[in-house]
Amino acid sequence: MRFLYFFCLIFLSACSNVSPWERGTLAKPHMSLELSPLQNSLRFHQYGSREAASGGVEVGGGGCGCY
Amino acid sequence: MASVEASSVGENAPDCVLTSLTNTPVHFHEYQGKVLYVDFWASWCTSCVQSFPFLNQLTHEFGEQGLHIVGVNLDEKIDDAMVFLGHHPSHFTIANHGGEQCAKSFDVQAMPSSFLIDKKGVIRYTHQGFRAGETEELKAQIVQLLSEK
Numbered sequence: 001m002r003f004l005y006f007f008c009l010i011f012l013s014a015c016s017n018v019s020p021w022e023r024g025t026l027a028k029p030h031m032s033l034e035l036s037p038l039q040n041s042l043r044f045h046q047y048g049s050r051e052a053a054s055g056g057v058e059v060g061g062g063g064c065g066c067y
Numbered sequence: 068m069a070s071v072e073a074s075s076v077g078e079n080a081p082d083c084v085l086t087s088l089t090n091t092p093v094h095f096h097e098y099q100g101k102v103l104y105v106d107f108w109a110s111w112c113t114s115c116v117q118s119f120p121f122l123n124q125l126t127h128e129f130g131e132q133g134l135h136i137v138g139v140n141l142d143e144k145i146d147d148a149m150v151f152l153g154h155h156p157s158h159f160t161i162a163n164h165g166g167e168q169c170a171k172s173f174d175v176q177a178m179p180s181s182f183l184i185d186k187k188g189v190i191r192y193t194h195q196g197f198r199a200g201e202t203e204e205l206k207a208q209i210v211q212l213l214s215e216k
Contacts, residue, residue, distance in 0.1 A: 020178050021141035021170050027111040066112045066178050066196070 027066070074173040076193060080105075080184045081172035085139065085162035088152075093137060093162040096188070102129075102212045103184040104136045107170055110151035111142075112178040118197040123158040125209065132213050133186075135159075139166045141178070185212045 018026070025031065034040050074081060080103075085093040095103065106122060108115040122136055136159035142148040145163060152161065173182060176195060183192035183205070192208045194201070 019170070020175055020180075021107070021109060021167065022143070023178070024109060024111045024143055024147070066114050 074182065074190055074193070076190055078190055080182065080188050080190050081169070083139070083169035083172060084165055085137075085169060086164035087160055087162045093160060095137075095184075098135050098184075099188050100186050101133045101135050102186060102209060104134060104209070105173070105182045105184065106136065106138045107141055107166070107173070107175050107178065107180045108138055109141045109178055110147040114197040115151075115179045116155060117199070118179055118181075119155045119157060121197070121199075121202055123156075125206075126159045129209055129213060134209060134213060137162055139163075139169055141166045141170055183208055183212065186215060 029037075080095060083093075083095050087093050095105070104122075104125070106118065108118070122138065125134060126136055138157060138159060138161045140148045140161055140163040142151075142163070148161075148163060173180070179195075179197055181194045182190050183194075185191045191212060192205070194205065
């Protein structure tokens with residue numbers, strides 16, 4: 001039974017490597033984790049102004065992995 | 068599974084056999100004796116939009132001196148590339164068919180990625196991404212390679 005769990009864990013994983021050139025679908029706006037990028041941008045701007053600090057929130061650029 | 072050849076500075080460039088948008092064969096080995104700039108791009112890559120005017124400028128500035136630029140398209144749908152090229156015309160060779168295998172051979176790690184190959188077929192400069200502030204360094208490299216025999 002333990003072997004079966006181990007097998008499922010290793011071989012039935014849904015994770016896989018995505019090559020840089022296979023990220024076209026991930027790059028689409030509707031694949032973004034942000035529901036409202038504009039609203040989030042304003043919120044971070046407001047937060048930065050109020051706290052006199054910025055950064056540390058997230059990396060932009062969506063899911064395409066573009067440089 | 069296809070083999071992956073790491074392509075780094077100082078190594079011989081992998082040979083890619085591609086087909087251009089006009090159905091002309093593009094064979095990297097045929098560019099020996101010229102300086103070859105290989106740019107891997109896709110329509111969804113935002114940095115690629117910025118790089119196209121610069122690559123067009125390089126073509127006009129150094130084309131007659133022996134620089135040849137090949138833009139290897141990696142779009143999964145060729146229609147996406149055609150729409151992109153409609154908005155951002157290229158003045159250099161665009162190749163698409165065979166691009167994925169070529170990207171594996173060059174071990175492309177990010178989009179866009181570019182490789183500058185000297186007249187002997189050796190990779191002399193690699194770059195990932197595109198930022199306007201880095202163009203002068205690239206131009207200096209091209210001038211250097213064009214001056215070599």
